[in-house]
Amino acid sequence: MAKTITTPLDEKTARSLKAGDRVLIDGVIYTGRDAAHARLLEMAKKGEPWPLDLQDQIIYYVGPCPEKPGQVIGPAGPTTSGRMDLFTPALLEKGLRGMIGKGSRSPQVVETMKKVGAVYFVATGGAAALIADRITASELVAFGELGTEAIRRLVVKEFPVIVALDSDGNDLYKIGREKFRVAV
Amino acid sequence: MREIHVDQITGAVREMCMQACYDLPEDVAAALTAAREREESELGREILGELQENIAIARERRVAICQDTGITVVFVKLGQDVRIVGGSFNSAINEGVRRGYTEGYLRKSVVCDPLERKNTGDNTPAVIHIEVVPGDGLHLTVAPKGIGSENMSGVKMLVPALGSQGVIDFIYEVVERAGPNPCPPIVVGVGIGGTMEKAAILAKKALFRPLGQPHSLPHIAELEQKSLERINNSGIGPMGLGGRTTALAVQAEVYPTHIGGLPVAVNIQCHACRHAEKEL
Ligand code: SF4
Numbered sequence: 459m460a461k462t463i464t465t466p467l468d469e470k471t472a473r474s475l476k477a478g479d480r481v482l483i484d485g486v487i488y489t490g491r492d493a494a495h496a497r498l499l500e501m502a503k504k505g506e507p508w509p510l511d512l513q514d515q516i517i518y519y520v521g522p523c524p525e526k527p528g529q530v531i532g533p534a535g536p537t538t539s540g541r542m543d544l545f546t547p548a549l550l551e552k553g554l555r556g557m558i559g560k561g562s563r564s565p566q567v568v569e570t571m572k573k574v575g576a577v578y579f580v581a582t583g584g585a586a587a588l589i590a591d592r593i594t595a596s597e598l599v600a601f602g603e604l605g606t607e608a609i610r611r612l613v614v615k616e617f618p619v620i621v622a623l624d625s626d627g628n629d630l631y632k633i634g635r636e637k638f639r640v641a642v
Numbered sequence: 643m644r645e646i647h648v649d650q651i652t653g654a655v656r657e658m659c660m661q662a663c664y665d666l667p668e669d670v671a672a673a674l675t676a677a678r679e680r681e682e683s684e685l686g687r688e689i690l691g692e693l694q695e696n697i698a699i700a701r702e703r704r705v706a707i708c709q710d711t712g713i714t715v716v717f718v719k720l721g722q723d724v725r726i727v728g729g730s731f732n733s734a735i736n737e738g739v740r741r742g743y744t745e746g747y748l749r750k751s752v753v754c755d756p757l758e759r760k761n762t763g764d765n766t767p768a769v770i771h772i773e774v775v776p777g778d779g780l781h782l783t784v785a786p787k788g789i790g791s792e793n794m795s796g797v798k799m800l801v802p803a804l805g806s807q808g809v810i811d812f813i814y815e816v817v818e819r820a821g822p823n824p825c826p827p828i829v830v831g832v833g834i835g836g837t838m839e840k841a842a843i844l845a846k847k848a849l850f851r852p853l854g855q856p857h858s859l860p861h862i863a864e865l866e867q868k869s870l871e872r873i874n875n876s877g878i879g880p881m882g883l884g885g886r887t888t889a890l891a892v893q894a895e896v897y898p899t900h901i902g903g904l905p906v907a908v909n910i911q912c913h914a915c916r917h918a919e920k921e922l
Pocket residue numbers: 535536537583584585708709710711787788789790791823824825912913914
């Protein structure tokens with residue numbers, strides 16, 4: 459049975475989610491991938507304010523296809539999260555509560571997640587047409603010139619994810635793999 | 643001499659970019675279905691089910707299977723009795739990519755300079771491999787390559803004494819290092835022999851062979867089979883979350899090499915194993 463959560467995601471709810479939980483997300487999430495992360499950190503370095511408040515928010519690592527006429531968004535599946543690892547601890551320190559992507563994270567990300575009480579979800583990589591169906595609205599927030607890499611505000615309904623890393627540091631990639639490894 | 647006009651090439655490439663991105667080849671879809679029946683992990687079966695549903699949606703609505711519609715790799719077999727008329731051959735292919743990605747609502751993922759990283763805005767240029775063959779045919783294969791899986795690939799120059807066991811070990815090492823990142827289940831393309839770049843091209847070409855069809859050389863077929871078994875015993879599973887389906891197939895191609903060398907390239911391909919072919 460999947461749990462449904464509604465954003466914004468507070469620390470208590472985030473800490474209650476455990477690796478392996480199936481979760482449906484309702485509400486607002488933000489998109490952001492390589493270039494947007496680099497921009498945010500550059501701005502922070504210069505002391506400039508960010509175009510969005512990350513407190514208790516979820517970032518979805520995605521660079522969607524352009525939408526066809528009449529569509530809210532083009533196909534929009536997760537991208538590899540590891541490329542964001544260098545930037546992520548700084549975002550978590552600023553209140554980011556959840557991330558959606560695919561693939562493993564660095565020890566630094568896991569440590570910061572444990573400290574601040576954040577959660578890392580994975581969505582099914584390559585299921586982009588299916589996932590786009592759960593996005594009901596999309597609006598540009600910042601960095602429009604980055605095209606697919608811009609930050610967008612998405613409204614989602616029953617957005618399907620799995621908790622891969624919880625705030626205790628449990629890692630579904632390790633747990634799941636151990637269960638099915640065949641010793642030779 | 644048979645003449646082929648560049649407009650024909652542009653039109654074909656445009657079509658193939660869209661077809662490849664919307665419509666997963668039947669053999670790959672069938673391999674996913676078979677994997678779902680075999681998969682022991684409940685979550686794994688669910689994930690494989692989502693992938694099947696996704697393929698059906700993309701096909702029906704003519705939208706991309708995956709948002710990473712890749713950098714476009716084009717393999718050309720150009721008959722030596724063909725004369726290309728009306729313009730430049732490479733420009734004709736790139737114009738086809740430009741139109742396919744723009745008119746097909748596909749994502750533009752190519753940056754012009756690998757270090758300055760400014761998006762070219764139309765997914766050009768393609769990576770083009772041309773082989774001249776006898777006859778007056780022109781065969782095109784368009785393969786959009788997502789970077790999630792491409793990034794997990796590897797090349798190694800082995801010592802010949804390591805032999806087939808060394809090759810199997812290296813294939814496994816690459817898959818293991820890739821873990822969940824290339825969206826398993828994956829297809830593993832392997833190139834053995836030649837030189838460093840020859841092995842890499844063979845590894846990519848191996849991905850287009852009908853899925854699960856063993857190599858015609860028995861010792862290579864055996865190497866493919868052994869590697870596949872070992873990979874599927876790893877426990878990585880669908881999306882790396884645990885299960886018995888890590889790879890749908892391991893496909894190898896070989897080429898003569900130097901007395902002192904054993905180059906091996908492993909090209910990792912995600913389940914979105916997209917390619918379209920056309921004979922002009
Ligand atoms: S690895 Fe393949 S399926 Fe996964 S996001 Fe990239 S292109 Fe899509």
